[in-house]
Amino acid sequence: xxxxxxxxxxxxxxxxxxxxxxxxxxxxxxxxxxxxxxxxxxxxxxxxxxxxxxxxxxxxxxxxxxxxxxxxxxxxxxxxxxxxxxxxxxxxxxxxxxxxxxxxxxxxxxxxxxxxxxxxxxxxxxxxxxxxxxxxxxxxxxxxxxxxxxxxxxxxxxxxxxxxxxxxxxxxxxxxxxxxxxxxxxxxxxxxxxxxxxxxxxxxxxxxxxxxxxxxxxxxxxxxxxxxxxxxxxxxxxxxxxxxxxxxxxxxxxxxxxxxxxxxxxxxxxxxxxxxxxxxxxxxxxxxxxxxxxxxxxxxxxxxxxxxxxxxxxxxxxxxxxxxxxxxxxxxxxxxxxxxxxxxxxxxxxxxxxxxxxxxxxx
Ligand code: PLP
Numbered sequence: 430x431x432x433x434x435x436x437x438x439x440x441x442x443x444x445x446x447x448x449x450x451x452x453x454x455x456x457x458x459x460x461x462x463x464x465x466x467x468x469x470x471x472x473x474x475x476x477x478x479x480x481x482x483x484x485x486x487x488x489x490x491x492x493x494x495x496x497x498x499x500x501x502x503x504x505x506x507x508x509x510x511x512x513x514x515x516x517x518x519x520x521x522x523x524x525x526x527x528x529x530x531x532x533x534x535x536x537x538x539x540x541x542x543x544x545x546x547x548x549x550x551x552x553x554x555x556x557x558x559x560x561x562x563x564x565x566x567x568x569x570x571x572x573x574x575x576x577x578x579x580x581x582x583x584x585x586x587x588x589x590x591x592x593x594x595x596x597x598x599x600x601x602x603x604x605x606x607x608x609x610x611x612x613x614x615x616x617x618x619x620x621x622x623x624x625x626x627x628x629x630x631x632x633x634x635x636x637x638x639x640x641x642x643x644x645x646x647x648x649x650x651x652x653x654x655x656x657x658x659x660x661x662x663x664x665x666x667x668x669x670x671x672x673x674x675x676x677x678x679x680x681x682x683x684x685x686x687x688x689x690x691x692x693x694x695x696x697x698x699x700x701x702x703x704x705x706x707x708x709x710x711x712x713x714x715x716x717x718x719x720x721x722x723x724x725x726x727x728x729x730x731x732x733x734x735x736x737x738x739x740x741x742x743x744x745x746x747x748x749x750x751x752x753x754x755x756x757x758x759x760x761x762x763x764x765x766x767x768x769x770x771x772x773x774x775x776x777x778x779x780x781x782x783x784x785x786x787x788x789x790x791x792x
Pocket of ligand 1: 508579605
């Protein structure tokens with residue numbers, strides 16, 4: 430029953446809209462009169478084809494994806510894209526530029542070094558990944574094939590609010606943890622990629638949005654499964670795709686459209702994030718968010734307790750009140766509340782009320 434559900438603040442896999450889960454439940458055994466579950470369908474049958482085509486066209490509507498961009502539904506997570514991107518966009522010694530604003534960008538940078546020649550043109554590491562650089566000061570290599578950013582660093586809670594313009598080449602962005610959380614001008618990017626398991630579905634689906642003229646230039650050593658041309662030519666059906674995951678993403682896209690699209694979704698996300706950051710900033714130091722205010726993530730809110738010894742107690746008490754997964758990433762400690770699209774306002778309000786009560790009892 431609905432009252433048994435928790436408010437799940439996990440960073441991913443993460444909370445999904447209850448209405449989407451109910452819809453999936455209602456179609457679980459017999460998808461729209463087909464007599465089959467989506468899990469049992471041939472990926473080449475007309476039923477599944479209608480599912481993947483609808484998912485793609487709804488995503489195109491949501492993000493206003495221009496027609497000269499391909500949408501690919503892939504596997505392997507965003508981590509696989511860390512390799513696939515240089516394999517497809519570079520020949521081995523090509524230079525590329527990286528701005529690293531957190532751990533995920535750092536991982537992407539290290540993986541890219543196997544397949545091209547990445548340069549770290551800015552790193553936030555010495556400031557514990559709490560900032561985004563000023564774009565004017567960046568020393569971009571004019572020959573770089575692309576500039577890579579992680580649009581939202583899930584662990585550190587740092588989010589680009591606007592984007593640098595690559596000097597020569599293309600902007601490539603890992604949007605795993607803020608995908609479909611707000612409108613994005615896709616035409617500013619050569620490639621956008623995102624694992625589904627934060628804002629748009631279950632794990633197992635990775636979405637790549639790529640400008641079509643970039644497809645078809647993969648390095649010779651590129652495995653077939655990482656070659657964008659293979660997937661684009663076959664409409665993401667070269668091999669068996671993650672069918673059920675794609676179906677779930679489709680239900681989420683429908684739900685986001687029904688909410689009025691991403692501009693409406695963004696308004697809700699801004700409101701939720703404001704309530705939470707305000708509570709942190711107004712706690713007189715009891716709670717603290719280390720991220721520079723102008724680049725705080727709408728999706729992942731890291732915070733620490735002034736009395737660090739109370740953190741375990743905070744997490745435990747919150748869980749008792751059905752607010753779970755609030756422990757920060759093991760690499761940074763403290764707490765982290767992930768408040769993706771599907772987190773209801775009521776979940777954030779409940780967390781804030783709990784935080785105030787906890788402070789009153791422990792100040
Ligand atoms: N990039 C970002 C921003 C992430 O948050 C994550 C996962 O949490 C990844 C990449 C890795 O994604 P995956 O586990 O799907 O490979």
